[in-house]
Structures are given as structure tokens and as C-alpha cells.
Amino acid sequence: MKRSYDMATRQRAKDATREAIIGAAIEAFMAERSFAVTLPSVAERAGVTVKTVLRHFGSRDALIDAAWMQAYHDVIAERAAPHNDIPTALRVLIDHYERRGDMVLAVLSDEHDPRAVHTADTGRLAHRAWVDDVFAARLPDDDPARSRVIDVLVVATDVYCWKLLRRERGLSVDDVLDRMSLLTESVLTGVDRGENR
Template identity: 40%
Template sequence: MKSNRSYRMKARAEAAEQTRLDILAATAEFAVVKRLVDISLGEVATAAGVSVQTVLRKFGSRAGLIEAAIGRVALEVDKERPVPVGDTAAALEVVVDEYERRGDSLILLLAQENYDPQVHRITERDRRMHRTWVETVFAPCLPSSAEARDELVDLLEIATDILTWRQLRRCRALDRPTATRRMRTLISALLESSPGSRS
């Protein structure tokens, strides 16, 4: 009797978690093609196969839903973006992989940051994450001087930034290998010309 009740409770908990994940996935899918401010609870609920009341019960508010959905994507990015310390070629492939998967939706997000405070918080968090990634990946190549180090990290951030990828892949319409090669050329030039670099 007790084992049956435990089984039912476990099944309910798993179903509730699956519902939560379905709602987050639906929200993330809309965020790829729409501004966050234009995503309605109704369309998310319909796409997830639940009611608006269920969405609100799970996340408390529309803002809570958006925050949770973006947070889930950020966790996925963290898992998908390993840190190959010192291996600049592998690092570039990792970051380009991410941009190829999510670049257009991230560009759409950036376009909203000046008028949506919630989006601004998200993009600022993403920038901090990217800088930390750059500092870690390129640590063996960075100068010992704090000023020179900050300058090189700034420039390496730009060389590996999503807007650099966008310029090459979307504005210039280059194929991925060519765009990646040009980003690699930027990185190599920075590492070779930086005074005090340990490359």
C-alpha cells in the first residue's frame, strides 16, 4: 500500500516537472522569433498544452516565466560551452557552435535590451559570462600586467563576440568555415601583438 502511494507521488512529481519543462520550452521557442514583450501567457499555455492558470501557478507571473525560461537557456549554454583552457582553436569552435545554434535569437534579445529592463539584466549577465569564459580560455596567453591583461581580454571578447559572428555570417553572408577563419585571424593577431602576452 505504502509503495503504491510512493509510486503515485513520484509519478505526479515527474508529471509536474515535465509540465514545467514543456512550458519553459514553449517560451524559449517563442523567444527565438518574437520580442519577449510580445510573448503572451495564452500562446505559451496553448503551445505547452496547459491552461494560463497552470502557467501562473508554476511561475507566479509572466516576468517569472520569462526569467525562468531565459535562466534555463543560460544553463544549457553553460553545459554546451566547455572551457578548453589554452586551446584557442577549440575555444573558437565552441563559441561558433553556440552562435550557429542560438545566434539569431540572441541578436533579437540584444535588440530589446535598451527598452526592456528584464532583457537588459539578462544580456548583462550573458556579457559577464562571456568575459569570464574568455579570461579562463585564454588565461595561459594573457599578460601578467593587469592593465595589459584587461586590454587584451577586452579585445578577445570582441573577437569572439556574437556581434562579430553576426557581421561575418549575416551581414557579409560568409559561410561558417570562412567566418571562423576570420575570427581566428583576429584572435591570432591579438595574441601575437599583445605586449607581455604569454602566447
């Protein structure tokens, strides 16, 4: 019985170390706004040695892949919004941009790193799916203009829209919410009136 307990305890400790290393890698991505993180910087953040990082992941590339997958799942969960509640959904989205928007913009600008390109492409698809889900109740599936309207809503809620309003205009979070709400509601009002066909 003691051996089984010891093995379970060891496994929990191993899992906790692995999670700490992944968390440290994500923190490094956020701090450096790049996938060009080093194993020593991750190890230092995690409070372990580089040898421990390699024992858990085998290589820097494997660590980055594992951390990217965790970050992606975290982002999807962070952006989850209630159905049929557009104001709350927009608030959730803007809160997400406040936490991660600058990092996302850095990744989008790193066209030479294949991981950054893949991340950007995956993020674009995820954002379009978010828009489709959030605004579904106001956009009938059989509407021939549905794809066109979703394109416009994607732009109105994109991280670049947040950047223009928040970083370049210097607006408050509440003002950004107001502007995104105005944009999206204007589009949806047009849909309701049949103006977007």
C-alpha cells in the first residue's frame, strides 16, 4: 500500500512540475511577446533546472508546443461568453484583450516565425468562430448575407480594433466597449432591417 501511495505522490509532484514549467513558458511568451524564449529563462521562472525542463519535454520545441497548446486552451476558455448576451460577450472579449492583446499583436507582427504564423492563423479562425457563436441569435442561418455580416463583425471586434481605440486613441476600457457596441449594434440593426443583403 505504501508503494502505491509513494508512486501516486511522485506522479502528482511530476505533474505539478510539468504544469509549473508550462506556466513559466507562457509567462515568458507574455513577457517577451515572442516564441523566442530560452530554456534557461523558462527554467528560472519555474524554479527548476534546464535539465529538469528537458527531462519533462525533451526539447525546447516540444516545450513551446506544449505551452502553446495550453495557452490556446486558456484563451478559448477566457473568451467564453454567454449565448444571447452580446454586451457581456463584448466585455469578456475586451477583458481578454486587456490581458493578452499586446502579446497577440506582437505575435501577429512576427511574420518570420512559423509558430507565430500558425498561431495567428489559428487565432483568426477561433475569433471568427467566437463571432459566429456570439451573434448567432441575430444572424439567421439561411440569410444569404450571413457570411458578409460575420466578416464585418469580425473586423468590429478584432484585436486591431481594440488597439486603435485603446492604444492609439487612449480610450478607457468602458469607452472601447461603447465603441465596439456601437459598431456591432449598427451592423445588427442593418441586418434586422434587411439592409445588409
